[in-house]
Amino acid sequence: MSTTNHFFIRKLHSFLGLFPISIFLLEHLITNSLAIISPDKFNAAVLFLQNIPYLNLIEILIIALPLIIHGIYGLYIVYIAKNNLLRYSYLRNWMFYLQRVTAVITLLFVVIHVWQLRVAHSLYGLEINFNTIQNQLADPLWFIFYIIGLFATTFHFANGLWNFTVSWGIVVGEQAQTFTWKLCMLLFLLTSFVGLVEIWAFSQ
Helix, strand or coil, X not given: CCHHHHHHHXXXXXXXXXXXXXXXXXXXXXXXXXHHHCXXXXXXXXXXXXXXXXXXHHHHHXXXXXXXXHHHHHHHHHHHCCCXXXXXXXXXXXXXXXXXXXXXXXXXXXXXXXXXXXXXXXXXXXXXXXXXXXXXXXXXXXHHHHHHHHHHHHHHHHHHHHHHHHHCCCCCCHHHHHHHHHHXXXXXXXXXXXXXXXXXXXXX
């Protein structure tokens, strides 16, 4: 792969991680948060989303395709990454390492989650509603899997957002980058908390 192509693909990978993947993640968290209010609120939101015109086309072009590109190239980055935690146990080395680890966990989580719900809905007519998710989370193994997937996804999102601001030259300077990283970690904690409350709501 030439240097120019590698630079372009890496920028595309970074861009897709924010637009539209991160936006879709936030939308997902907002929709799921309605389960905290009531099952009916959540079911109504899901029904509204399922009746969006040209939904299949939107899901393929705006969600699935960016996810596939981001995921495949992300695995390539994980493969070629040179981790040196044993030699340089710095915070940013840990963030670099955890970003790669959570990339793999997040990709696995998303694939399984999409297969269990969206693909099953299309192929087998599985009804996506509050009770469906509640029944799934009644299994302790799936409950733990969802919590692990949540933390991996929210960390990958928040730390990836920081990487985006630095790699695109939006935040320049050591102090500004450190401050932005702290804001991103706060976002990680906030989104993780919201996700945990949502999982708890589905488990009741």
